[in-house]
Amino acid sequence: MERGQQRGPSMVDVAREAGVSGQTVSRVVNGRSNVEAATRQRVLDAMRRVGYRPNSAARALRNGQFRSIGVIMSALSSFGNSRTLEAITAAAVAHGYSITLMPVGQPTQGEVTGAFSKLNEHAVDGVVILIEQYELETSEIELPDGLPVVVIDSNPRTDHTMVNIDQAQGAELATTHLLELGHDTVWHIAGPRHSYAAEARERAWRSTLRRHGRRVPPVLAGDWTAESGHTRGATLCRDSEVTAVFAANDQMALGLLRALHELGRAVPAEVSVVGFDDMAESAHFWPPLTTIRQSFAEMGSRAVATLVAEIASGDRTVTSIIVPTALVHRASTAPPPGRSRTTAR
Amino acid sequence: MERGQQRGPSMVDVAREAGVSGQTVSRVVNGRSNVEAATRQRVLDAMRRVGYRPNSAARALRNGQFRSIGVIMSALSSFGNSRTLEAITAAAVAHGYSITLMPVGQPTQGEVTGAFSKLNEHAVDGVVILIEQYELETSEIELPDGLPVVVIDSNPRTDHTMVNIDQAQGAELATTHLLELGHDTVWHIAGPRHSYAAEARERAWRSTLRRHGRRVPPVLAGDWTAESGHTRGATLCRDSEVTAVFAANDQMALGLLRALHELGRAVPAEVSVVGFDDMAESAHFWPPLTTIRQSFAEMGSRAVATLVAEIASGDRTVTSIIVPTALVHRASTAPPPGRSRTTAR
DNA sequence: GCGGCGAATGTTAACGTCAACATCGGCATG
DNA sequence: CATGCCGATGTTGACGTTAACATTCGCCGC
DSSP, rough: OOOOOOOOOOHHHHHHHTTTTTTHHHHTTTTTOOOOOOHHHHHHHHHHHHTOOOHHEEEEEEHHHEEEEEESSTTTTTTHHHHHHHHHHHHHTTTTOOEEEESSSOOOOHHHHHHHHHHHHTTSEEEEEEESSTTTTOOOOOOTTTTTTTEESOOSSSSEEEEEEEHHHHHHHHHHHHTTTOOSSSSEEEOOOOHHHHHHHHHHHHHHHTTTTTTOOOOEEEOSSHHHHHHHHHHHHTTTOOOOOESSSHHHHHHHHHHHTTTOOOOTTTTTEESSBBGGGGGSSSOOOOOEEEHEEEHHHHHHHHHHHHHHHOOOOEEEEEEEEHHHHHHHOOOOOOTTTTOOO | OOOOOOOOOOHHHHOOOOOOOHHHHHHHTTTOOOOOOHHHHHHHHHHHHOOOOHHHHHHHHHHOOEEEEEEESSSSSSSSHHHHHHHHHEEEEHTTOOEEEEEEESSHHHHHHHHHHHHHTOSSSSSEEESSSTSSSSSOOOOOOTOOOOEEOOOOSSEEEEEEEHHHHHHHHHHHHHHHOOOOOOOEEEOOOOOHHHHHHHHHHHHHHTTTTTOOOOEEEEEHHHHHHHHHHHHHSSSTTEEEEEESSHHHHHHHHHHHHHTTOOOTOEEEEEEEOGGGGGSSSSOBEEEEOOHHHHHHHHHHHHHHHHHHHOOOOOOEEEEEEEOOOTTTOOOOSSSSSOOOO
C-alpha cells in the first residue's frame, strides 16, 4: 500500500554496463564532442539496454535551473485564456521549457500568494500571470526575489514586464465601425468590474463616443458569459432607440443575439452587434458576428520570448508589449434602419 | 548575458540564522511535531528573515518523487479538452500535485513518443493522456517502465487505466430523443475519422436506429469545427426529407444551425437538431440547442484520483471508468412537421 | 542514587548529475 | 630522445534535502 518507489536506473548503472565512468555517460547524454565515437556508441547501447532516463531533479539541483515556466491562471477554460495558454505552451516548448500550471480559483490576494509559494516550491524558473479581475495592484503581491515574471492583460504595473492586447485600439475599432455605418451612438455591454480588459474596453468605447461628440448611453455590465449577455440584452433591447451595440466579448454578443431574436428585432436590419475576441464559433453565429480579432498566439509567444530572455540574462528590465487587434467584418453590422442603405459616410 | 544564477538561501542559511541545525529546520518545514515551540518559532522567524523557499529539486531528488502529474494533450484550446484540463488541474492541486503540460501538435507516433521522453525528463510521477484522434493503438506506444498512465477518452487498451465518457449512452440518448419525438429517422454529422469519441458516437447512433428498425442514412463526417458543420449542413439540408439531425458536437451543430437559417428551414419546426457536449454557449444558440451534457469535471477528477492512487500504491491494476451523460432538452428539437403540412421550400 | 526512557536536537550519508580538476597516452617538435 | 601539448577518460566534490542514527539531558521508578 505504501510503495511505488522503485527508482529507475541512473548514470552509474549505465556506466557499469558500458564499462566507462559516470562522467563519460554524462558527456554522451549532453552531447559533448570529446568522446570517441566507439565509446559513445557503447554508452548509447548501454543506455538503451538498462532503460536509462535522465533524472531531472538531480539535473535541476545541480545547475540551479528547472527549465520550466509556471503559469498562474484563473478560469482556465474560458475562451481567451485557453487560447493564450495554448500559445504559451507551444512557445515554451519551442524554447525548451515545459509548463507548470498553477490554477487559482478566486483571484483573491490569499489565493494568489498561496499559488505563488506553491509554485515556487514547484520548480520553475519564471512565471506568467494570466489572471483577469486582478484586484491586487494595490496590495503588493509578494514575489519570490529574483523570479522573473511576465503579466498578461492586466493593469499596468511598474514592477514587471507586461504583455497586453491593445484593448483601447480594439474597442475604438468596434465603436468607430458602428459610427461610420451611420449609427447615432453605440451602446455597450461591458465585462465584469475589476477586469482590466473590460475596463479598458469600456474606457475606449466611451472616449471614442466623446471624441465624435456622441451621447454616451448608460453601460450594462455583464460577466463575460453568454448568459449575462442574454439578460443584459433583454433589458437593453426593449428600448427601440438602440440600433448599435458593442458587446465586450463574443459570448455576451451571442446572448445578446438570442435576446434580439426572442424580441423579434432583426439583426442587422434593426440592430447591429459587434463582439470582441473572434472566437472560432463567431463566424457561425446567426447572423455571423462582426468582431475584433485578438491575436492570442502572438501574445503568448511574445510573453514567453520575453520571459525566457529574462531568465537567461538575469536582466530584470521592465518592458511593456502591446499587441494590436483587427476588425473582422461579418453580417451582424449594417447601417441603421432610418438611413438609406447607401449612407456609408 | 550569461547570468541569472543567484541561488536562493538554503536550509543551512536558515539554520545558521536561527542557531540550530539544518535538520531542525527541515523538521519545522515539514511540520514534524518533535520540535519545541520556542525553537520552531525561532526557525520560522529566521526563515522569513532570510527569505527561505524550499528547493523542490533537492526534495524530489531526495525522496524520488516530484509531486507532479504530466498531461500530454493535443488541441489544448478545444472546448472539451480545456474543460477537462481545468478539472484535471483542480483535482491535482487538491491532491497536492502540480501539473506539467506536454503539448503535442500532430498526434503522430513520433510526436507522442517525443513528448513522452521529454515528459519523462521533465519530472513527473504519472501521466494523463488526453489525445483524440489517436492513431497509435496498433503501433505500441513506448512508455517509460513503471510510470503510471491514465488515458482519457480514447480507444480501449488493455495496458493502462482508462477514463471515458459514456459516448455510446450519450449518442443513444440523442438518437432516441429524436425518434421519440416522432421523427422517422435521424441523420448524423460525425466527428473526424480516427477519433475514438467520434466513432463511438457514430456507432451508437447507427445501432440505435437499427434497433428501432429505422433506415440508416449516409453519414457526413466533419472535423468538430463549426465550419465543417456548416458545409456538411448545407449539403445535408437541401434534402427536404431530413427532419432530424444529430451532430456529434455542439460546434458542428452551430454550423448546421447557420446552414439551416441560410436555407430558410425553420428550427425546430421543420428540422430538429441535437448536439453533444453542452458547452456554455449552447443554451444561447438560436434556437437554444438540445444537447448531451458530458461531465468533464467528473472525468478529470476521476482520472486524477485513479492516477494518484496508482502513484501512491505502486499498483498497476488496470481499470476502466465510464462517466455517464445526460440529455439537456432545449428549443432546437420538436416533433416533425405533420404529414398533412407539406413543406417545400 | 542509579538505570533507563523518551523528547529535543545534532551528525552523517546518500539521492543523481556535472563542473572542475587530475590522469594517461600518443604524437609532433626540436 | 626529452619536452610539451592535446584529446580522451577518470575522480572528486557539491548542489539542498531528509532518513537514519547518534547524542544530550531531564525525569521517573525503585
